[in-house]
Amino acid sequence: MPLFLHTADWQIGRQFSSFDAEAAPHLAEARFAVVQRLARIATERQVDAVLVAGDVLDAQTVSDRTIRRLFHAMEGFRGPWLLIPGNHDAALAESVWTQAQRMGVVPANVHLLLKPEVTLFAAQGFAVLPAPLTQRHSYSDLSAWMDDAQTPEGLLRIGLAHGSVQGILHEGIDSTNPIAPTRCETARLDWLALGDWHGTKSIHERMAYSGTPEADRFHNNDAGNALLVAIDAPGAVPRVEKIATGAYVWKELVHSLRVASDVDAVEQALDALGASDVVRLQLAGQVDLAGQQRLDAAVARADARVRSLQCERTALALVPTDEDLAQLQADGYVGELLAELRAESAAGGADSPAAAALALLAAALMPVGERA
Structure with a gap:
């Protein structure tokens, strides 16, 4: 009974530039840590392969050190890791993947599936049909080739794809990297591991987004998980277990x-x-x-x-109340200005310029220990 750990959208190397200098490094480091956690889970659950459905790295320009650290983080699982490129790390003629190969840092058990071709794992009982992105945006369904792909009888057919299942996800995100919602049926797939949507989402019994294993956005979309997928035999309905993986x-x-x-x-x-x-x-x-x-x-x-x-x-x-204003220490000209703004604010309403000026002055007159 082949058993798989399905994950995607690691986006190793993301910098979190919108966060302060204290938080950003911790969030970036968590993405390496979660890969180590996935490796431990894969080993503990004795999976036959880890399926990584794209956007492994955040950009083509990540450093050599980041590439080395990525593969180092995967060392805890000695079985097959099956990786496809996504839109962030597409398999361009010159890409982060060709750089990793030139560096000689890709372990033998890590399979970079950079072309749409069948890869056999006969000993483990399955064949892999990948749909790697070869550019950031595609307007054709790169998983279509799977329909005519031939695999030996008796092996599971496992697909990997990165993009948007048409008509399923939120409106407005179907325009690039489309994936047909019927691909499992037309290509006779036992499982289609999807990436790109950062939350965990089942499309149907043989197709799902695992989501990113470490949340990275303020979306209520069930991020921070991986999927454990067990398939008894070709044609059998997969049994899927959601495993929480995120630290944050x-x-x-x-x-x-x-x-x-x-x-x-x-x-x-x-x-x-x-x-x-x-x-x-x-x-x-x-x-x-x-x-x-x-x-x-x-x-x-x-x-x-x-x-x-x-x-x-x-x-x-x-919007200070009358009691607030009465408690403020304001004498002389400042006291007169406060009274004038108070009167104009009462006449002009809460949205008037006088009301805004009154709020600023009141905040400035607050005792130092009570200010923001």
Whole structure:
């Protein structure tokens, strides 16, 4: 009974440039660590092969050191690793893969499937039909050749492809690297290992996206997994087990604030976060001075605890109450300006320039220890 570990979209070498200098290296390093974790899983579960369905590397320009570290991370599994190029690491005439071959660092058990041709693993009971991308974007279905591919009787037919299954994924992402949703039927495949969609998603009983094994986006798409696929015999329905592999959990928290209890909800959400969380917090609406102080304190607590916290609050307005303004220490000209802006704000409403100026002045007059 052949057993496979299906994974994809490692994107080794990604730099995470939108993160701060403290978090980015940890996120990049996690992508090497998860490959080591996959190798351990493959060894522990005694799989016959690891299927890697494209975007192994993040770019054609990754360093030689990154290439060496990739293959070093795979050393924990001595069985076959079957890799196809995706859109990030396409098999160009000169590519990251030809560079790896020239460097002589590709181990004998790592099979770079750079051409659409059958590769036999007769001893393990299967044949592989890859659809490698030879350019970043293709507008034809590169898996179509599988329909006419001949394989010895009695061997499983295992396909690998990287792209968008037509009519299945979100609208607007079917334009490049298309894959027919009927490919398993027309090509008589026992399993089609898919890459490109970064979340785990079953298309039907013989076709699925494993997703990236280490989450890398703020999408609620079940990332951070690999699939263990067992197939008893040609034509048998695969048995698929989802295995959690990721170290970090990416979370997007969105809160619209209007009343004091809304601040309570933000505090509770932030205080529930842990060291493995990568968080994007988006705040909108309005708060008074007390609410802002509570938010600032909660964000500071969470920021010290999680791997990364990005806070976006440009859509959150500070709207001080009369009590807030009365407690501010403002004498002389500043006191007069505060009273004038207060009056103009009351006349012009919360969206007036005076209201914005009042909020800025109130924030500036807050005691230093209470500011953001």
